[in-house]
Amino acid sequence: xNDGDLHDGxxxxxxxxxxxxxxRATALVDRAIRAKRERSDKFRQWRPVFAIAAAVAIVAxxxxxxxxxxxxxxxNASSSPAATPSPSLxxxxxSPSRVGDWKLLDASVTAYVGASxxxxxxxxxxxxxxxxxxxxxxxxxxxxxxxxxSLDGDRFVWLDATxxxxxxxxxxxxxxxDSTVLTPLAxxxxxxxLSNNRGAVALTTVQPLDPAKTSxxxxxxxxxxxxxxxxxxxxxxxxxxxxxxxxxxxxxxxGIGSQDTGWVEVLSWPELRSVASLKxxxxxxxxxxxDPSSRYVLxxxxxxxxxxxxxxxNGRTVGPSGITGPAAxxxxxxVLVAATDGSVTTYPISGGPAATKAGVGDNVxxxxxxxxxxxxxxxxxxxxxxxxxxxxxxxxxxxxVPGGLESDPxxxxxxxGVVIVCLVHHLLPSEETEALLLVG
Amino acid sequence: xxxxAVTVLSDDEIVExxxxxxxxxxxxxxxxxxxxxxxxxAVQEAxxxxxxxxxxxxxxxxxxxxxxxxxxxxxxxxxRRRNRRPTLPxxxxxxxxxxxxxxxxxxxxxxxxxxxxxDEQLVIGLRFGRDLTVPQIAAQxxxxxxxxKSRLHHSLEYLRSALAAERRVEEPEP
Numbered sequence: 001x002n003d004g005d006l007h008d009g010x011x012x013x014x015x016x017x018x019x020x021x022x023x024r025a026t027a028l029v030d031r032a033i034r035a036k037r038e039r040s041d042k043f044r045q046w047r048p049v050f051a052i053a054a055a056v057a058i059v060a061x062x063x064x065x066x067x068x069x070x071x072x073x074x075x076n077a078s079s080s081p082a083a084t085p086s087p088s089l090x091x092x093x094x095s096p097s098r099v100g101d102w103k104l105l106d107a108s109v110t111a112y113v114g115a116s117x118x119x120x121x122x123x124x125x126x127x128x129x130x131x132x133x134x135x136x137x138x139x140x141x142x143x144x145x146x147x148x149x150s151l152d153g154d155r156f157v158w159l160d161a162t163x164x165x166x167x168x169x170x171x172x173x174x175x176x177x178d179s180t181v182l183t184p185l186a187x188x189x190x191x192x193x194l195s196n197n198r199g200a201v202a203l204t205t206v207q208p209l210d211p212a213k214t215s216x217x218x219x220x221x222x223x224x225x226x227x228x229x230x231x232x233x234x235x236x237x238x239x240x241x242x243x244x245x246x247x248x249x250x251x252x253x254x255g256i257g258s259q260d261t262g263w264v265e266v267l268s269w270p271e272l273r274s275v276a277s278l279k280x281x282x283x284x285x286x287x288x289x290x291d292p293s294s295r296y297v298l299x300x301x302x303x304x305x306x307x308x309x310x311x312x313x314n315g316r317t318v319g320p321s322g323i324t325g326p327a328a329x330x331x332x333x334x335v336l337v338a339a340t341d342g343s344v345t346t347y348p349i350s351g352g353p354a355a356t357k358a359g360v361g362d363n364v365x366x367x368x369x370x371x372x373x374x375x376x377x378x379x380x381x382x383x384x385x386x387x388x389x390x391x392x393x394x395x396x397x398x399x400x401v402p403g404g405l406e407s408d409p410x411x412x413x414x415x416x417g418v419v420i421v422c423l424v425h426h427l428l429p430s431e432e433t434e435a436l437l438l439v440g
Numbered sequence: 441x442x443x444x445a446v447t448v449l450s451d452d453e454i455v456e457x458x459x460x461x462x463x464x465x466x467x468x469x470x471x472x473x474x475x476x477x478x479x480x481x482a483v484q485e486a487x488x489x490x491x492x493x494x495x496x497x498x499x500x501x502x503x504x505x506x507x508x509x510x511x512x513x514x515x516x517x518x519x520r521r522r523n524r525r526p527t528l529p530x531x532x533x534x535x536x537x538x539x540x541x542x543x544x545x546x547x548x549x550x551x552x553x554x555x556x557x558x559d560e561q562l563v564i565g566l567r568f569g570r571d572l573t574v575p576q577i578a579a580q581x582x583x584x585x586x587x588x589k590s591r592l593h594h595s596l597e598y599l600r601s602a603l604a605a606e607r608r609v610e611e612p613e614p
Contacts, residue, residue: 013545022467025463025479033487033491
């Protein structure tokens with residue numbers, strides 16, 4: 001397809017999706033704005049009463065709170081209530097600045113930032129958004145957030161604690177934290193390489209027209225495996241199991257809101273033999289995860305409407321049922337489920353009694369070993385300081401970051417470090433900035 | 441020197457402004473999100489954000505442009521959310537009597553655009569849907585013109601290769 005054809009095709013495409021009328025959109029806006037205005041007018045009318053009530057409540061709180069409340073855990077030894085981070089940030093510098101509970105690694109970026117920890121949590125790679133064939137600026141940092149090296153490339157993936165692979169166009173290179181030398185590889189790594197952190201990387205060839213024909217190989221420095229049908233989604237923490245999504249979505253165009261359908265199979269590595277599989281109409285591929293022991297697989301259903309847990313020892317589903325909400329594993333192998341009311345509940349796989357922990361947020365992620373758990377608001381795009389609950393080895397700690405989270409916190413596999421990308425000064429024109437924070 | 445007159449909008453005028461701008465904002469959001477229903481949500485969210493920030497809107501030099509920028513920012517957020525949890529593109533409209541090839545090409549283009557990053561989808565939508573020039577896209581998004589050019593260039597390069605790959609799959613070599 002030449003330039004002219006492509007431009008004509010794009011114009012034709014956008015013309016075809018132009019809405020014929022916007023009557024419904026206008027009615028929605030009209031109703032929403034007028035309702036909002038009505039509420040604010042009512043508030044204005046009652047404001048003097050609210051002001052008096054608020055003043056009384058504040059005085060009462062000053063008197064009562066010190067008598068009944070003692071914080072269980074301070075954010076950290078160096079912070080105090082006055083250490084709440086300020087939303088105004090300075091640009092990146094050679095040595096990261098520290099504000100309260102986190103270090104600012106960079107606030108000059110305007111693009112979506114990706115980050116990846118080395119398996120031992122001692123090194124951190126960060127880069128701007130994946131832009132197809134665009135070569136990215138990458139940086140390699142030590143665990144304290146100091147820049148060790150700058151790199152050009154994309155499709156970054158850790159092979160093990162010290163070696164990594166990155167690519168530039170059709171070329172892929174092997175690198176090491178101990179050396180500035182990049183060694184060309186015979187293989188080309190496509191987008192989204194998936195590493196088991198023990199030298200094996202699943203490389204997927206996506207077939208957009210017919211997802212059922214998507215296939216992958218597993219690459220190691222010793223050679224490449226045979227091609228296998230399916231899309232790799234997650235490795236087990238011990239690197240011996242690979243969860244693979246098999247799409248059953250028919251080839252061809254789909255309707256609005258249609259969801260990829262399919263089933264999950266777990267393969268052994270290096271044999272690539274089927275260990276277990278599960279078919280369920282509501283399963284979706286994102287956020288599939290193994291428990292720290294690598295025996296159980298958590299399989300989310302569409303829209304966090306629930307999940308299934310597959311026991312690889314016998315191929316059966318186990319654990320709690322009928323539970324909804326985002327889920328993650330803790331170090332004991334129990335399932336943590338976030339609720340919209342700001343709590344997180346632990347459900348033992350064995351079916352024992354559930355226990356609820358206090359926290360703030362409606363989503364939860366954990367490190368591969370389950371030792372560190374982050375509890376946060378996922379759909380929050382405000383530029384005000386936001387709370388996150390961090391539970392590390394059972395100790396809960398409340399921290400505050402300067403804005404809504406742009407993506408899930410990235411936690412080192414061993415739980416030793418957490419990286420957060422959040423928005424600051426977000427909504428207003430020309431003021432959007434993304435901040436990259438390191439939580440120690 | 442005479443001071444430029446600054447229009448101060450009343451609440452009533454702001455409501456009228458937002459409502460009068462909705463059809464254009466809806467078209468813009470549809471071009472960016474490629475889904476008229478998601479576009480309705482985005483415009484509603486933008487209107488509420490504009491209303492909440494009406495103190496700034498009241499004194500803005502170009503209140504319509506301010507609202508449009510909020511719409512663009514909210515659409516960009518929605519695209520980023522989609523990138524984290526990809527969804528398939530909305531089907532394109534077909535007109536009676538249109539050749540099936542044309543419809544197939546539209547479908548292919550829709551799928552290829554869905555695989556671009558959020559910011560690339562944004563600039564492609566503004567360029568080919570809204571028909572904005574590079575400087576206009578830069579002004580609308582707050583990006584440098586060089587960044588817009590680069591994103592357009594790489595997006596078109598990607599689309600060209602993605603569409604060529606689809607063709608190869610459709611028409612395997614003998």
